[in-house]
Amino acid sequence: MGLSLFSDASTRLAQALKFVAISDDAIEHLKHPKASLSVSIPVRMDNGSLRFFQGYRVRYDDTRGPTKGGVRYHPGVNLDEVQSLAFWMTFKCAALNLPYGGGKGGITVNPKELSRLELERLSRGYIDAIADFIGPDVDILAPDMYTNQMIMGWMMDQYSIIKRQISPAVVTGKPITMGGSVGRESATAMGAFFVIERMMSKLDRHPSNTTVAVQGFGNAGATIAALMAKAGYKVVAVSDSQGGIYAKKGLDIPSIRQYKHSSRSIQAVYCAGTVCSVVEHEVITNEQLLALDVDILIPAALENQITATNAPQIQAKYIFEVANGPITSEADGILDQKGIMVFPDILINAGGVTVSYFEWVQNRSGLYWTLEEVNRRLQEKMVTEADHIWTISQDRSTSLRTAAYIHALNRLGEAIEAKGTRDYYANKRF
Numbered sequence: 001m002g003l004s005l006f007s008d009a010s011t012r013l014a015q016a017l018k019f020v021a022i023s024d025d026a027i028e029h030l031k032h033p034k035a036s037l038s039v040s041i042p043v044r045m046d047n048g049s050l051r052f053f054q055g056y057r058v059r060y061d062d063t064r065g066p067t068k069g070g071v072r073y074h075p076g077v078n079l080d081e082v083q084s085l086a087f088w089m090t091f092k093c094a095a096l097n098l099p100y101g102g103g104k105g106g107i108t109v110n111p112k113e114l115s116r117l118e119l120e121r122l123s124r125g126y127i128d129a130i131a132d133f134i135g136p137d138v139d140i141l142a143p144d145m146y147t148n149q150m151i152m153g154w155m156m157d158q159y160s161i162i163k164r165q166i167s168p169a170v171v172t173g174k175p176i177t178m179g180g181s182v183g184r185e186s187a188t189a190m191g192a193f194f195v196i197e198r199m200m201s202k203l204d205r206h207p208s209n210t211t212v213a214v215q216g217f218g219n220a221g222a223t224i225a226a227l228m229a230k231a232g233y234k235v236v237a238v239s240d241s242q243g244g245i246y247a248k249k250g251l252d253i254p255s256i257r258q259y260k261h262s263s264r265s266i267q268a269v270y271c272a273g274t275v276c277s278v279v280e281h282e283v284i285t286n287e288q289l290l291a292l293d294v295d296i297l298i299p300a301a302l303e304n305q306i307t308a309t310n311a312p313q314i315q316a317k318y319i320f321e322v323a324n325g326p327i328t329s330e331a332d333g334i335l336d337q338k339g340i341m342v343f344p345d346i347l348i349n350a351g352g353v354t355v356s357y358f359e360w361v362q363n364r365s366g367l368y369w370t371l372e373e374v375n376r377r378l379q380e381k382m383v384t385e386a387d388h389i390w391t392i393s394q395d396r397s398t399s400l401r402t403a404a405y406i407h408a409l410n411r412l413g414e415a416i417e418a419k420g421t422r423d424y425y426a427n428k429r430f
């Protein structure tokens with residue numbers, strides 16, 4: 001998507017600024033990433049050859065605290081994307097009132113082509129390259145697309161080796177035995193689920209007569225599909241990067257999950273083998289999944305999935321953005337005109353970073369919480385901020401996305417202005 005992703009992301013800021021009285025200084029501040037690092041990572045491959053991979057880390061804004069955000073492994077990773085994701089993290093952390101700014105990292109790589117040892121060398125090499133740019137009080141890493149607990153463990157371990165002290169709080173989403181938090185793996189989906197339940201009850205909708213389609217069957221997509229199915233929603237379609245399946249009567253999500261997990265193959269999503277017999281289904285494309293006549297559509301894959309081209313075909317009533325940036329700003333306008341309610345990424349997928357915050361707090365205090373405690377605090381945070389955003393959208397007659405940006409901007413503006421504004425300095429009297 002080239003250079004357009006960041007400018008598209010900035011459009012959302014411009015839209016929300018119309019509703020917020022913050023200083024020009026704050027606006028100017030938020031237009032520019034604080035620091036962007038681009039590195040080449042040498043990796044000794046299993047066959048003895050040396051390959052270089054391109055890596056990035058962007059610290060977008062740290063006014064409200066150390067920057068925070070995941071690391072993505074994907075062939076499409078580029079600086080524009082990482083910068084946009086860091087920008088979204090800034091607003092996400094502010095919307096949830098976490099004491100963090102926004103950051104993000106990534107490596108341009110197809111992790112499926114690497115052996116596990118190569119993946120470990122790459123992950124440790126990334127930390128070697130960015131170690132001076134990060135830290136528990138500076139910039140804190142976490143999982144994102146195609147990175148997981150084990151990779152976070154390697155990263156934390158490598159940072160600790162470099163610093164010669166165990167530093168669990170530099171990375172969240174670690175294995176539990178290395179200081180990870182219970183509930184972190186399911187947190188993105190769990191947070192989304194808490195908000196969906198809250199909003200469905202506000203809208204007077206019941207799970208049993210609500211159909212759902214989920215695009216993306218990674219950690220967040222598969223978990224939200226399972227949570228929705230368990231709560232009684234009818235999940236009629238799921239997909240992964242290769243395509244999807246649709247069953248009018250509803251899919252058996254636990255079987256699909258289990259099969260995909262055990263076979264580690266894309267075939268699982270097509271109900272290959274035994275899962276095939278569980279329910280009658282149709283094979284569909286990702287494009288068809290997005291256009292299904294369902295009540296709830298959950299994009300949980302990559303950004304830019306719903307654009308001005310396919311937005312007119314979308315039939316869902318509600319879209320919950322579990323992915324970061326799945327809808328372009330142009331498409332937003334079209335969906336709005338069609339009366340489709342979009343619940344934005346910076347709220348819906350914020351459960352991940354919220355439990356990352358809990359993990360960081362636990363690492364620093366040395367006191368570890370139970371799963372009940374983590375989920376109770378997560379639910380409280382998600383529902384409180386979702387309610388605020390809902391109220392702003394009702395009071396100001398704006399989309400929920402603009403409301404979420406207004407909510408975040410108020411907090412960001414206040415923090416930036418606390419250091420002084422033009423008006424403050426112009427008034428020479430103390």
Ligand code: GLU
Pocket residue numbers: 068069070071140141142143144145172324349350352353354356
């Ligand atoms: N990568 C996740 C996100 O986009 C989680 C970030 C974090 O836990 O810091 O929100």
